Amino acid sequence: MYNMDAFLIHRLQFAFTIMFHYLFPQLTMGLALLIVVLKYNALRTGDETFNKSARFWAKIFALNFAMGVVTGIPMEFQFGTNWARFSAFAGGVIGQTLAMEGLYAFFLESTFLGLFLFGEKKLGPKLHFLSAVLVFLGSWISGLFIIATNAWMQNPVGFHQLPDGTFQLASFGELFTNPWLFWQYVHTMSGSVVTAAFVMCAVGAYYVLSDKNAEYGKKFLKTGLIAGVIVSIFQAFPSGDGQGKNVALYQPVTLAAMEGLFETEHGAGLTIIGQPDVENMKLDNPIIVPNMLSFLTYNRWKAEVKGLKEYPRELWPDNIPLLYYSYHIMVGLGTIFIAITMLGIFLLWRKKVFTARWYLWILMLAFPFPYIANTTGWMTAELGRQPWLIYGLLKTADGFSSNVSSGNALFTTLGFAGIYLMVGLLFIILVLKEIIEGPDHVKKKTPPIAP
Amino acid sequence: METFWFIALAFMIIMYVILDGFDLGTGMFYLGTAKNDNERRTLLNSIGPVWDGNEVWLIAAGGSLFFAFPKLYASSFSGFYLPLTIVLWLLIGRALGIELRKHVDNRLWKSFWDVVFSISSILLVVFFGAALGNIIRGVSLEADGYFFEALWTTFTVVPRSGILDWFTVLMSFVAVATLMGHGANFISVKTAGELQMRARNVSKKINPLVLLLSLLMFAATTYIRPELWNNYFTHVWGFIFPVTGMAGLAGMFYFRSKDSDGKAFLSSAVFILGMMSGTAFGLYPTLLHSTLDPSYSLTVTNSSAGSYGLGVGLIWWVIGMILAMGYFGYLFYTFRGKVVMTEDSEGY
Numbered sequence: 031m032y033n034m035d036a037f038l039i040h041r042l043q044f045a046f047t048i049m050f051h052y053l054f055p056q057l058t059m060g061l062a063l064l065i066v067v068l069k070y071n072a073l074r075t076g077d078e079t080f081n082k083s084a085r086f087w088a089k090i091f092a093l094n095f096a097m098g099v100v101t102g103i104p105m106e107f108q109f110g111t112n113w114a115r116f117s118a119f120a121g122g123v124i125g126q127t128l129a130m131e132g133l134y135a136f137f138l139e140s141t142f143l144g145l146f147l148f149g150e151k152k153l154g155p156k157l158h159f160l161s162a163v164l165v166f167l168g169s170w171i172s173g174l175f176i177i178a179t180n181a182w183m184q185n186p187v188g189f190h191q192l193p194d195g196t197f198q199l200a201s202f203g204e205l206f207t208n209p210w211l212f213w214q215y216v217h218t219m220s221g222s223v224v225t226a227a228f229v230m231c232a233v234g235a236y237y238v239l240s241d242k243n244a245e246y247g248k249k250f251l252k253t254g255l256i257a258g259v260i261v262s263i264f265q266a267f268p269s270g271d272g273q274g275k276n277v278a279l280y281q282p283v284t285l286a287a288m289e290g291l292f293e294t295e296h297g298a299g300l301t302i303i304g305q306p307d308v309e310n311m312k313l314d315n316p317i318i319v320p321n322m323l324s325f326l327t328y329n330r331w332k333a334e335v336k337g338l339k340e341y342p343r344e345l346w347p348d349n350i351p352l353l354y355y356s357y358h359i360m361v362g363l364g365t366i367f368i369a370i371t372m373l374g375i376f377l378l379w380r381k382k383v384f385t386a387r388w389y390l391w392i393l394m395l396a397f398p399f400p401y402i403a404n405t406t407g408w409m410t411a412e413l414g415r416q417p418w419l420i421y422g423l424l425k426t427a428d429g430f431s432s433n434v435s436s437g438n439a440l441f442t443t444l445g446f447a448g449i450y451l452m453v454g455l456l457f458i459i460l461v462l463k464e465i466i467e468g469p470d471h472v473k474k475k476t477p478p479i480a481p
Numbered sequence: 482m483e484t485f486w487f488i489a490l491a492f493m494i495i496m497y498v499i500l501d502g503f504d505l506g507t508g509m510f511y512l513g514t515a516k517n518d519n520e521r522r523t524l525l526n527s528i529g530p531v532w533d534g535n536e537v538w539l540i541a542a543g544g545s546l547f548f549a550f551p552k553l554y555a556s557s558f559s560g561f562y563l564p565l566t567i568v569l570w571l572l573i574g575r576a577l578g579i580e581l582r583k584h585v586d587n588r589l590w591k592s593f594w595d596v597v598f599s600i601s602s603i604l605l606v607v608f609f610g611a612a613l614g615n616i617i618r619g620v621s622l623e624a625d626g627y628f629f630e631a632l633w634t635t636f637t638v639v640p641r642s643g644i645l646d647w648f649t650v651l652m653s654f655v656a657v658a659t660l661m662g663h664g665a666n667f668i669s670v671k672t673a674g675e676l677q678m679r680a681r682n683v684s685k686k687i688n689p690l691v692l693l694l695s696l697l698m699f700a701a702t703t704y705i706r707p708e709l710w711n712n713y714f715t716h717v718w719g720f721i722f723p724v725t726g727m728a729g730l731a732g733m734f735y736f737r738s739k740d741s742d743g744k745a746f747l748s749s750a751v752f753i754l755g756m757m758s759g760t761a762f763g764l765y766p767t768l769l770h771s772t773l774d775p776s777y778s779l780t781v782t783n784s785s786a787g788s789y790g791l792g793v794g795l796i797w798w799v800i801g802m803i804l805a806m807g808y809f810g811y812l813f814y815t816f817r818g819k820v821v822m823t824e825d826s827e828g829y
Binding site for chain 1: 548805
């Protein structure tokens with residue numbers, strides 16, 4: 031009989047809940063920045079449509095933020111509930127960053143979100159703008175602490191190990207100057223702005239195409255396209271490039287697996303398309319740009335890139351095909367985002383973007399893809415780290431809560447699946463409703479109750 | 482150093498109970514006291530700008546527990562696997578209840594989220610009370626520092642009881658009564674008119690119950706863990722905590738009889754503070770007591786993180802706390818005063 035063991039269920043639950051969770055923060059972080067831009071434009075120009083635009087996006091932001099919070103709290107708990115042995119081993123180090131996130135990011139974020147959403151009249155335009163800035167800061171600081179945690183798991187620094195096996199912090203400074211941290215942080219943050227920019231463009235395109243709220247639509251398109259082109263290019267260079275070099279330096283076996291490179295090559299090519307065949311250790315149907323991988327990794331056309339065969343099999347990431355596809359989907363989509371946004375900027379410059387209906391259709395339908403790119407990016411990072419939970423120090427198989435039986439773990443996994451399905455449906459319905467009602471919608475007034 | 486973190490953690494948890502306690506309390510009597518849409522919106526707007534921030538105290542306490550006592554975090558979170566996961570689901574339910582209600586102007590939609598909000602609040606308090614009960618009673622920690630508790634076994638206090646037994650259920654009742662009174666005091670501060678009268682009424686009716694349940698709790702705790710009094714006999718000054726709690730309870734009666742709402746609210750906060758700090762004082766230095774063998778218990782020394790990390794944390798924790806208190810002061814100051822719903826009110 032096929033037995034689903036507890037380890038697999040713990041992994042599935044974490045993978046599912048974290049992937050679902052990250053659908054929300056990526057929009058939160060990116061949109062927080064774009065709302066600051068809209069509020070700034072409102073302050074600068076005094077144009078009321080900017081204020082109405084900011085209020086409209088704030089409504090979507092609030093919904094999205096609430097979903098991010100309710101799906102985020104389980105993440106903080108699951109370190110302990112599902113990954114207890116990992117927590118006991120690593121809490122001396124990553125407890126720092128996770129506790130700091132609570133103190134320095136969540137308090138800031140939640141307090142000023144309350145003020146931002148409820149206090150526009152009480153605060154006046156300047157303080158209200160300031161509260162938007164602080165919400166943005168809070169969400170990006172939150173990202174910093176989470177990436178610092180993940181960077182430590184990818185490339186552990188600044189720690190020492192006690193005789194009982196636990197890892198303890200040895201240098202607070204090294205934790206935050208981890209060479210892995212910088213590129214991963216900026217890459218993740220600008221990835222979140224890609225999502226927000228495409229979402230804003232999609233709503234803008236919908237308004238212009240349907241000739242409803244077209245004035246707002248044009249503002250959304252302009253803001254979204256300008257932000258979108260900057261961050262899309264930034265995703266490839268320098269941040270993606272820097273991140274790739276980190277992988278080559280600190281996790282060379284991961285790089286080989288991501289690229290589907292089995293043999294060591296001098297002048298390794300960059301695989302555009304192909305299916306890794308791990309059983310026979312070769313790549314099927316490859317389309318390869320010669321020498322490109324060597325160049326991108328070491329800036330030399332003929333540099334040696336080590337293949338998977340150089341490494342003992344037990345150190346290979348345990349799901350190479352999924353890792354390979356995740357990475358290639360991310361990179362492929364990233365390239366498409368650059369093309370779409372650059373085309374948009376060209377049309378904007380030629381003053382044609384609002385009439386080029388074919389292009390607006392593309393923008394309107396493109397918004398799911400940044401979500402996919404961000405998700406597959408994280409899958410690349412997490413699958414690439416396998417079989418390690420803390421790279422080189424602790425195997426994933428040694429980190430889960432062995433005191434929680436598979437039956438209990440499956441119970442909660444199914445529970446999360448059901449609840450998140452409902453949460454996701456509600457979110458889509460309510461956001462669509464807000465978008466259809468548009469920025470000019472005024473809530474039907476509730477008649478006051480007679481005394 | 483470990484003692485400081487024990488106090489810091491107790492402080493954050495108590496702050497959570499006092500702050501989110503009134504949100505939860507409001508949720509518990511929400512359906513009964515607020516009869517129409519306007520009144521329900523008034524209640525939601527009373528807690529609306531602050532409930533999310535209040536909840537952050539729970540998250541921050543969880544993070545600080547992870548940081549200061551990783552072994553306790555690992556052991557207790559995995560051991561309390563089922564109740565904690567259910568608490569997570571209930572937190573989701575409460576947040577959705579508050580946040581989604583306003584999005585569709587439809588009677589059925591609103592009623593549905595009203596019920597979700599209220600039931601989630603009640604069950605959360607039941608679980609939180611039981612959690613405190615489990616900490617006081619102890620759990621079946623094995624020699625390796627781990628345990629796993631079912632939701633219930635036989636409902637008796639035995640070395641391997643479940644989350645719910647007669648003692649922890651009693652603690653759930655204490656929590657429900659206390660926070661309902663606390664929430665009613667808060668709402669009587671934030672509202673006017675008929676809604677305020679009803680909130681005062683809730684508080685008036687619940688106060689004797691809080692007194693009765695507290696006395697029962699004292700007796701039951703002394704019965705199952707008499708050694709919790711040891712710290713008090715060696716350090717007599719510790720009696721200040723339960724005495725403070727009792728003074729808070731007296732204040733709840735006294736100021737309620739004068740309909741002095743603000744002071745009654747402060748009194749219920751002081752009551753929570755006194756009772757919980759008194760419990761922490763009795764538990765110290767044990768963090769989680771083993772019902773199998775006291776030598777398996779997790780204490781502040783055998784489950785803490787390394788001293789360098791704890792030392793660094795001291796700096797950022799103090800700064801972070803000062804900042805957080807500042808934000809909260811500003812937030813509560815901005816939204817001070819009574820909530821009066823007008824036609825174009827912002828919010829819920």
